[in-house]
Amino acid sequence: MNEWKVIYDQFIPEHQPLREALCALGNGYFVTRGAAEESNAGGCHYPGTYLAGGYNRLKSKIAGRTIENEDLVNWPNWLCLTFRPEGGVWFDLETVEILDFKQEFNLQTGVLSRKIRFRDGEGRETSVLSRRFVHLDKQHLAAIEWVLTPENWSGKIQLRSALNGKVTNSGVERYSALNGNHLEFLESDRIGEDGIYLLVQTTQSKIQMAQAARTCAFQDGKPVPVKRQTVQEKGLIAQELNFECHKQKSVRIEKIISLYTSRDRAISEAGLEARTAIQRAGGFTALLKTHKQAWSRLWHRCDIELCDGNQAQPILRLHIFHLLQTASENTIDLDVGIPARGWHGEAYRGHIFWDELFIFPFLNFRIPELSRALLMYRYRRLPEARHFARQAGYKGAMYPWQSGSNGREESQVVHLNPKSGKWHPDNTHLQRHVNAAIVYNICHYYEATNDMHFMSFYGAEMMLEIARFWASIATFVEERDRFEIHNVVGPDEFHTQYPDSDEPGLKNNAYTNVMAAWVLQKALRVLNLLAKDRRAELLAQLGINDKELEQWEHISRKMFVPLHDGDIISQFEGYEKLDEFDWEKYRNKYGDIQRLDRILKAEGDSPNHYKAGKQADVLMLFYLFSAEELQQTFERLGYKFDPDSIPRNIEYYAKRSSHGSTLSHLVYSWVLSRSDREQSWKYFLDALKSDFEDVQGGTTPEGVHLGAMAGTVDMVQRCYTGLEIREDVLWINPMLPKELGCIKMRICYRGHWVRLNFDSHQVTVSFESGWSPEVRIGFKDQIHTFGPGETQKFNL
C-alpha cells in the first residue's frame, strides 16, 4: 500500500479479507434486512449511496450482495461481464492457470484496476486489464473497461454482459437461516442496438430499482463489428457480443451502467430515467475524467495530510475514503442515515445505531451540508420516536437503539451465539443513550456551523422532545433526594442485567444518567437561543409549559451518579459488587477474548457476573467532554469532581476491558492522549488497524466498522490538535504524538475554510474569505480575531 493506492499483486485465494475488500469497487445500491414480512419487524432499509465497497470475496466467488456488475467472477448465471473463446468455457478463475495478477485500488481517484494474465485448459494465454468506477459526480452512472489481449491465439470470442437481478443477501453466514431473497423481477428489455435494461423491486418495501447498460467493443479506437444476441431469463438479462480477435491485438470493451430507484428525486419513473441516462452518458474515458475531477474536489475538502512517509497516512485515507463511500454529497438528498457497518457488508442489516456520534465531528468540519442531512434523517423519524416513547410509557421522543427505513425499533430480542449455536435473550435494545448521542450531534453541528435555520426549524424540536423523554424516564427517589434511571443498558454490551435479577437492564448507568442531565440542561439553553416568537410557537406546539421546564431544571441538577472507591464513577449502580474477572486464566485458555460474552455464555456463564467490559462506558464521558465541561456538569449536579480522578478512572476501567468493540481502542486512545501518550499511541494503532487487519477475525468482510474508522480520523483532526469550540471561539491546543510529526488540513468553520498546519514547533492558521466578517481563534488562553485572508503563526 502506498500513500494513495492499495496494491495487491498476487492472487492467493486465502488472502486477507479486508485487502480484497478494498480492491473491490461495487455499486452502493444495497438491499438488506432479513425479514421480508413486515409483521416480522421487517422493513427494507434501502440507502442508495453512490458507491460502496461491495466485498467481492474472490474466495467464495460470488459477490451476492450488490446488484451490480462484478467482472471476472465465474458463475455463468450470475456473472455480469465475462467471455469465452469459441468452443471454450466461460472464464473461471479457479480452473485457469494464473500467470500474472495485480489489483490496484486508487483511493485518490476511486478507480479499481486489475490485471490478470492466465492460461486456459487449451493452452490459450489471455490477459485482461480492467478498470472500473462508480461515478462520484454523476451519481447514477458506473463504468467498466476491459482491455483484452489474446496473447498466443486468434479466433472468435464471445463476450457476455449482463444485468443481474437475482442477487441475494448472503454475505453474513450467521444470517443464512433468514430469507436472503429481497428482489422481485419486474421487467427486462433490450434497448436500442447495444443496450439492455432491467427493472426489479424489493419484496417488502416495494422499491423499484432500474438498471441499464451499454456495452461496446473497440479496436484501435474504432468500433469492432460485433454480432449481438440478447439472453433473457427471469431476473437476468445479458447481451452476448460475438467478434473476431487476433493474436496480440487488444480489444477494448466498455460497459456503461446506469442505476435509478423509485426513491430518487427529480425522476418520472426509475426505468425511464435509467434508459435515458445510458443514452446520454458519454464513453468510459470522458466519464473517468469527470469522475477523477470530482474525487479531486472531494479530497481537497476532506484530506488530512501527515508528514511524508508516515505509516498512518494510507490507513487514514482509507478510512476517509470508506466514510465518503457511505455518506457524501450524493446522499444529501436521499433519506439515508449512517449505518454502523457502512454499506460495505450486511452485518447489522444496515441498521442505524449510535455510531454517527463518532462520525459527525469529521463531517461537521468538512461537509456540513451532509451533517445537516443526517440530522434531518433523524428529524423525519421524530414522529416514530414519539410513538415509541408513548408505547413504552414515556413522554417526548425516544429514538430506538436500532432503526431503519421508517424509524421504528429494529433491534433483535434474541441473539445467536455462533460459539454455542444457542439463542440468548438480548437486552441491548435498552441502550437509551442513543437519545443523548443525537442531542450531542445536534449541538456539535450547530457549534461548527452556526446554522440557526436548522436549529430553529428542526434541531430545537428534537432536543426538546428528547429532553422530555429523559425527564419522563427519570424517577425521583425520596430517600436519596435524587432522580434515577432504571432498566437501561450503557454502551458496554457485556452488562445488560444484574446477575441475581430477572429484570432486564441496569439501574443508573453513569454514562446514561450524566448524559440525560446534560441533555436537559442543553434543551433549556436552546430555548434562549431561539427567537422569542419561534420559542413561543414551538413550546405551544409541543404543549410544554413552565412547570415542565422547571422540572427539567430540577432533574438536571438532581440526577444520581453512582460512585465507588472514592472517586471512581461506577459504570452502574452496584457495579462494584460484581466479581473480578480472571483475565489471565481466560487469555491463557482462549487467546483472543475480545468477545468474552460469547465465550462465557457458551460456558453457561455470563459477563453480567463480572467487572469485565466490552468497551468504554464511563470513559465515554471523558471522550465526549473536556475536563472543564465535565467538572461543570458534575458540579451542577452537586457532586465534587476532581480532574485528577480522570486518570484513576481510566486506569480502573482499562484493567477491566476486553476491547470487544472496535470503538473501545479508539476511546481509550483519546482519553489517554494527554496523560499517557505512549499507551494512547498503542491504542490508536490498534484502532487504526481494526478493519485493515480485521482484528476481530472475520467481522470486517461482513462490513467495515465505520465509527472506529471515522474516530481515528477525528483523533488526528481534533484530539491531537486540541480543536474545540467553546463560547464562540475555536480553540487550538495541539499535542502531536511524536510519531505523527505534522498534520495539514482544511476545516470548514462557520462558513470559513481554515487551513491548519501543525508541526512540532508551530501552528499556522490561514483564513479564507467566508460567510462572516471575522472569526475568533483561541490559542494558549489568548483569543485572536481573524478576518478573511489572514494568516497567523503560533509557536508551541
Add this chain to the structure above:
Amino acid sequence: MNEWKVIYDQFIPEHQPLREALCALGNGYFVTRGAAEESNAGGCHYPGTYLAGGYNRLKSKIAGRTIENEDLVNWPNWLCLTFRPEGGVWFDLETVEILDFKQEFNLQTGVLSRKIRFRDGEGRETSVLSRRFVHLDKQHLAAIEWVLTPENWSGKIQLRSALNGKVTNSGVERYSALNGNHLEFLESDRIGEDGIYLLVQTTQSKIQMAQAARTCAFQDGKPVPVKRQTVQEKGLIAQELNFECHKQKSVRIEKIISLYTSRDRAISEAGLEARTAIQRAGGFTALLKTHKQAWSRLWHRCDIELCDGNQAQPILRLHIFHLLQTASENTIDLDVGIPARGWHGEAYRGHIFWDELFIFPFLNFRIPELSRALLMYRYRRLPEARHFARQAGYKGAMYPWQSGSNGREESQVVHLNPKSGKWHPDNTHLQRHVNAAIVYNICHYYEATNDMHFMSFYGAEMMLEIARFWASIATFVEERDRFEIHNVVGPDEFHTQYPDSDEPGLKNNAYTNVMAAWVLQKALRVLNLLAKDRRAELLAQLGINDKELEQWEHISRKMFVPLHDGDIISQFEGYEKLDEFDWEKYRNKYGDIQRLDRILKAEGDSPNHYKAGKQADVLMLFYLFSAEELQQTFERLGYKFDPDSIPRNIEYYAKRSSHGSTLSHLVYSWVLSRSDREQSWKYFLDALKSDFEDVQGGTTPEGVHLGAMAGTVDMVQRCYTGLEIREDVLWINPMLPKELGCIKMRICYRGHWVRLNFDSHQVTVSFESGWSPEVRIGFKDQIHTFGPGETQKFNL
C-alpha cells in the same frame, strides 16, 4: 363571506364555481399529466401536498380528480361516504327535496362544514351535519364527521364508507380526448374490525399510493352496535355499517383516513405506513384540536391584517389560504414545485412555469425554509436543464418553459382552440425568460435570508449555469456592436412570431434581453460573495475560465434593447411596425376579448399582426425592479434611462392590452401604484377578484391562478408598504391606498421576526430576538439599527 369564513347558504345547482370550490376540501394527492406513455412526452407529476381545494363540482356530481373521500355525492360506485335507509335508495342530492342547506368553509381552521336537511321520496326527513379536514400537522391524516339525525322516522340504516381508486382526470373539458385513467389497482383489504385499505399505482410513473380508513358510529358518546360487511371491486373497497336509528336521535359517524405514497420519506412501504397510521390515529375530536392548533400557528406566521371590515380582507386571506394549500411546511421535504394552477384543478396538467416569481416574495418573508425547498426543486433538475441546453445547441443550463417530475420540457407544441376546435402550432415554449425568473428568485431568497449555506452549495451553481446559457444564446451583431437574442417569446403569449415569417419566436424581446444582461451581472457578483476556495472549486467543476467570465461581463454591458417613439421600450424588435388593433370594434362585437388570441385565430387572423398584448411584457421590468435598479441596468448597457419614461411606457402598453392573463391586472396595478393610485386600485381589485369571481369565465374551476393570488398578497406586503432590501438594509417606504386604511403583519427578515404596523400616519416597527445581533432598517433616507426587542415608530 365574513372575515374568515366562506358561507354558502343555499343549494343552487348553478352557483358560481369558485364559491363551491372553496367549500370543498379534498385531499391534495393529485395525479396529472395526460399521457401515460413516456414516449409521448409523458411523465406523471405527483406532488403530495397535504391539502388541496379538490373542486367538488356538485353540478357534475363527480369529483373525479382526487382519490379521496367526497361525502354526499351520489354515484354509488364512486362515493366514499353515503347512506340509505333500509329498503331506500342511496342518498342522491338531485332526487331528494332539499329543505335546508348551509356550507361553511373556515379559512382560519381549514374545516369545511355542511348542513343539509332533506326529504326523500318516502317522506323521510333527515339532516346531516358534516365536518371535514385534511390534517395540517399530521400530514398523512384526514377526517370526516357526520352527525346524522332521522328527523321524522326510525329504522335500519346502511352507511357505506369507501376508498376509491377509480378516480380519473376529467376536470378539464378540453383535455377529455386525453387518457384520464392514471391509476392501476394493486390491492385492497379489510384491516381489523373497522378498517379498510387500498393500494393503487400510477400507470406511467409507478408511484404507489396507499390509503386506509377507519369508520365508526357513536350515539351519546358510546359506540353504536353495528353489523359490518366489506364490499370489494377492482379499484374500490367499501365497508357497510348496518345499524338501527331512532327518530330525533343523532348518530355521529367518524371516518379517519390515512394516505401515504411511495415518494414519502421515512417510510418502509406505503401500505404498511397507511395501515399503521390509521391504527395509531386518535378520534375526530382529538385530531381536530391539533389541526386547529397547526392552522393557528400558520396564520400567526402568514396573516396580513387590514383594518376592521375592510372588503379586501377575506379575499386576501382566501389567497393566502390557497397558497398554503399548495405549498406549506408539509411540502418542504417532498420534491415538489409550485404549479401555475396550484393543486386545485387539472389545467396546465400540474406543470411548473414561471409563476413562482410572483409567489416567492411572500414565502421568503414568511416560511423561508419553503422558499429554499422550492429552489432545491429547481436545483435537482439542473442536470436535465443542462441536457436541454446542449440539445438546443446552447451551453450551461436552460430550464424549460413547462416542466414536471423529471424536469424535462413538457410544453405542448400544438394547442387546441376551443373557440374553433382547431389545433394551432404553439411557440410559447420559447419563453426562455423562465431562466431569468429562477435567478431572480435565488437572489431575492438570499437577500431576505442571508442563507449563505444555500447560496454557496446550490444557488451559485444554478446562477452560473443559467448565466452561461444566456451568454451562449446571445449572438454578437457586428454592425450594431451589440448582442442580440433571437427566436424567443416574451411573457406576452399573443406574440410568438413575426406576421411575415415562418420562423418561430421573436428577435430581441426587451424583457428577455434586459433580464439576460441582469443575470450575467448577478452571476459575476455572486462569485465575489463565495469563499475563495468554494469559488475556485465551483469554477473548476463547471469548467468556467477567466475568458468566459470576461465574455459575460462584455455581454452584460452590450445587450441590445429595442426602443421606438423616443423612449418607449419596444416589446421586441419590430413591434412598432405591427398594425394597431381595433379594440372598440372587437369589444363591440365580442364583449369579453381577454382571450383575443382565440377570437382572432377562429377568424383566421392572428394576434401576431397587432400591437395587442395578452399581459404585461415590457412592464414586467417595472414590476420586478425599482426605477433606480432599472436605471443602473440600462446605464450599464449604455442606454439613457429617464425614470419619467416609465409612465409613458405604462400608458403606451396599457392601451394595448387585453389582460388575457390573470397576472396582467396585477402587474399593471403594481407599476401604477405610486403614479396613478386610482387606476392602480381598480387594477388591484380586478386582480383580487380574478378567481373569486372567475373573471375569465370558466378557468377557475380548472384550477386557481396562484401567481395572481400570491401577487395580490404581495401587493399589500411589499408594494403598498414599499418594503425593499437594498445593500443589506430593509427599506420601508409606505404609500397605502386610502381604501386600505391600515396593514398589520409580521415578516421574517434574516432570521428576525419583525412586526410591522402601518396606518395613514405612522409605521411601527418591532423587533423580536433573532439570529443576528442587529439589523438595519431604512426609512426616509435614514438607516436605523434595530437590536432584538426594540420598537420604533416613524411618522409618515
